[in-house]
Amino acid sequence: MLDSRYKHIFLLPALLALVAIIIFPLIYTVRLSLSGWDVNFPELDYIGWDNYARAITDGRFWDSMGTLYLMVLFCIVFEYLLGFGLALLLWKDVRAGRFFRVLFIVPMCVTPVVMAVVWRTIFHETLGPLNDVLSWFGIPAVPWLSKSGPAFAAVVIIDVWQWTSFMFILLLAGLMSLPREPYEAAQIDGAGPIRTFVHVTFPLMAPITLGALIIRLIESSKLMETIYALTSGGPGSSTETTSYLLYIRGLREFQIGYTASLSIIYLAIMIIALTIFARSMSRLMIGRQGPVRV
Amino acid sequence: MAEVVVSGVFKRFGPVAALEEIDLTVHDNEFVVLVGPSGSGKSTLLRIIAGLERQSEGSVAIDGRDMAGIAPKDRDVAMVFQSHALYPHMNVFDNLAFNQRIRGVDRKTVDRKVREVAERLEITELLRRRPRQMSGGQRQRVAIGRALVRDPRIFLFDEPLSNLDAELRVRLRTVIKRLHQEMRRTSVYVTHDQVEAMTLADRVVVLRDGRIEQIGAPDDLYERPVNGFVAGFIGSPAMNFLQGTAAEGVVRIGETETGAAGAASGAVIVGIRPEDLLPDGAADRGRLRALVTLVEPMGADTLVFCTTDEGQELTVRLPRYTAVHEGETLALGPREGAVHLFDPETGQRLN
Numbered sequence: 313m314l315d316s317r318y319k320h321i322f323l324l325p326a327l328l329a330l331v332a333i334i335i336f337p338l339i340y341t342v343r344l345s346l347s348g349w350d351v352n353f354p355e356l357d358y359i360g361w362d363n364y365a366r367a368i369t370d371g372r373f374w375d376s377m378g379t380l381y382l383m384v385l386f387c388i389v390f391e392y393l394l395g396f397g398l399a400l401l402l403w404k405d406v407r408a409g410r411f412f413r414v415l416f417i418v419p420m421c422v423t424p425v426v427m428a429v430v431w432r433t434i435f436h437e438t439l440g441p442l443n444d445v446l447s448w449f450g451i452p453a454v455p456w457l458s459k460s461g462p463a464f465a466a467v468v469i470i471d472v473w474q475w476t477s478f479m480f481i482l483l484l485a486g487l488m489s490l491p492r493e494p495y496e497a498a499q500i501d502g503a504g505p506i507r508t509f510v511h512v513t514f515p516l517m518a519p520i521t522l523g524a525l526i527i528r529l530i531e532s533s534k535l536m537e538t539i540y541a542l543t544s545g546g547p548g549s550s551t552e553t554t555s556y557l558l559y560i561r562g563l564r565e566f567q568i569g570y571t572a573s574l575s576i577i578y579l580a581i582m583i584i585a586l587t588i589f590a591r592s593m594s595r596l597m598i599g600r601q602g603p604v605r606v
Numbered sequence: 607m608a609e610v611v612v613s614g615v616f617k618r619f620g621p622v623a624a625l626e627e628i629d630l631t632v633h634d635n636e637f638v639v640l641v642g643p644s645g646s647g648k649s650t651l652l653r654i655i656a657g658l659e660r661q662s663e664g665s666v667a668i669d670g671r672d673m674a675g676i677a678p679k680d681r682d683v684a685m686v687f688q689s690h691a692l693y694p695h696m697n698v699f700d701n702l703a704f705n706q707r708i709r710g711v712d713r714k715t716v717d718r719k720v721r722e723v724a725e726r727l728e729i730t731e732l733l734r735r736r737p738r739q740m741s742g743g744q745r746q747r748v749a750i751g752r753a754l755v756r757d758p759r760i761f762l763f764d765e766p767l768s769n770l771d772a773e774l775r776v777r778l779r780t781v782i783k784r785l786h787q788e789m790r791r792t793s794v795y796v797t798h799d800q801v802e803a804m805t806l807a808d809r810v811v812v813l814r815d816g817r818i819e820q821i822g823a824p825d826d827l828y829e830r831p832v833n834g835f836v837a838g839f840i841g842s843p844a845m846n847f848l849q850g851t852a853a854e855g856v857v858r859i860g861e862t863e864t865g866a867a868g869a870a871s872g873a874v875i876v877g878i879r880p881e882d883l884l885p886d887g888a889a890d891r892g893r894l895r896a897l898v899t900l901v902e903p904m905g906a907d908t909l910v911f912c913t914t915d916e917g918q919e920l921t922v923r924l925p926r927y928t929a930v931h932e933g934e935t936l937a938l939g940p941r942e943g944a945v946h947l948f949d950p951e952t953g954q955r956l957n
Contacts, residue, residue: 499658499677500679500685511696512693515693
């Protein structure tokens with residue numbers, strides 16, 4: 313038998329990498345958030361909880377949080393509905409499915425900034441093709457990027473365009489892995505397509521759906537590149553999400569200490585919100601007992 | 607009343623034939639078990655009867671009515687699946703009631719039926735639970751209950767006990783058998799477990815490679831298997847097969863001779879069940895010398911594995927408390943009239 317110390321030695325490099333990549337930056341951010349480091353005083357001094365006190369009264373920060381969650385809500389609902397709908401359509405027909413499955417991955421593979429630039433052209437109020445198309449149906453030009461409502465919608469549209477395929481692929485994989493027998497039982501019981509969906513497909517898909525929603529929730533909470541390239545948070549601050557505000561505070565205004573405190577608050581809220589979301593969704597969709605045991 | 611007549615059924619999946627020329631009549635109130643190794647087509651046949659699969663050729667009739675084009679739900683059959691296939695988000699009560707509700711049966715009747723069935727299967731205290739809050743055995747009870755509530759003409763079982771542990775399997779087997787005795791409903795049951803087949807069936811259908819090898823009562827199959835495959839498949843531990851020669855009613859296995867009815871002559875395969883090999887003194891005539899290699903005491907009896915002088919493997923079932931040890935040599939003789947002879951080429955029975 314090998315000395316058990318060896319295993320710890322072999323684990324050490326991985327542990328060091330973990331410390332360097334995750335733990336050290338996190339602790340350092342906490343330390344930074346207690347300092348007044350900014351462009352004028354680039355020093356790691358100690359100012360106590362001042363930054364946090366300031367953050368609590370920072371209306372723009374909380375507004376950005378509200379904008380973010382509203383945006384995320386819209387994005388995820390549309391992505392889920394569209395993605396599940398498409399997955400159900402392509403579930404049975406495998407031949408066409410293979411083609412569409414590849415086609416649908418394309419948006420996911422494109423860099424968000426590149427896509428945002430393309431979309432900015434599409435959304436352009438006077439030169440963009442979208443308003444042109446709308447005008448064929450007699451719809452007056454929409455000020456996509458210069459009015460807060462349409463700008464908000466534009467961000468949601470891009471996110472939905474880009475990430476519906478992710479939902480689609482995850483949910484399609486889930487559908488294809490469902491057992492055959494419950495469907496046959498439903499067939500013998502005489503359940504029609506709607507009852508079969510409600511009583512078989514949907515409940516069997518609940519764990520996968522939950523996973524997909526949580527992944528998307530985490531991902532879309534970091535919404536930043538699209539906004540950076542498309543609206544810069546504007547008009548006004550109507551599309552300013554938290555990550556974008558952090559970018560402005562930290563990398564444009566160089567309020568390093570303050571930004572650190574904002575990001576710690578953001579992180580804490582994210583963890584709490586995600587936990588509550590995951591718990592309540594799993595209770596709602598799967599029932600009190602947590603994940604399905606087979 | 608429900609009689610199932612399967613005639614001339616073929617099923618092909620592309621170039622692969624899953625079933626070939628199946629003719630089978632399941633009589634009213636009969637419990638028929640389809641048994642065979644995996645890939646024998648037994649589940650496919652069941653699914654064709656249920657209407658979940660369509661045959662390539664031939665017909666299925668229930669009570670004289672051709673089932674072509676009739677949906678599973680309109681065949682008045684209920685099916686119990688291997689994986690229970692309960693609706694995961696419904697509690698037991700709703701699972702049991704689901705079909706009746708779809709059919710628009712009034713609430714009071716549904717309630718009464720569900721409670722009756724729950725009582726009968728001793729799952730009343732589980733009615734509020736969901737499938738995943740129950741053990742495998744409980745779930746399968748509920749799945750059986752779901753079929754009972756339907757009160758169908760025909761019960762179909764697709765390996766319902768295969769996912770359960772040995773003890774539960776035996777218990778639920780008894781439950782199924784008792785239910786059938788009480789309700790006397792036509793049942794078709796698929797299993798790969800020949801013990802289940804033997805214990806449950808009025809008649810057993812042995813399938814291999816999509817063909818019916820033999821249909822008969824369990825005892826018939828055990829005592830007069832029509833060929834080597836059925837002989838080897840039915841019975842546990844399996845029948846011993848030895849090479850021998852037959853001439854004028856006498857079978858020679860190596861140095862040993864035994865009487866066997868039938869007009870076989872030339873090389874034969876001699877089949878002897880483990881319990882029909884008797885040690886010293888008990889056998890009528892002829893002796894097979896065999897070296898004991900392994901002894902497995904089973905409680906009720908003892909299994910002895912040995913090798914004959916000619917190097918053929920034998921399994922012998924001896925009464926319990928038989929003092930036999932590895933390394934001993936036994937002199938074995940087949941019980942009178944318990945020798946099965948098979949053609950070495952075709953495997954067909956010769957005596």
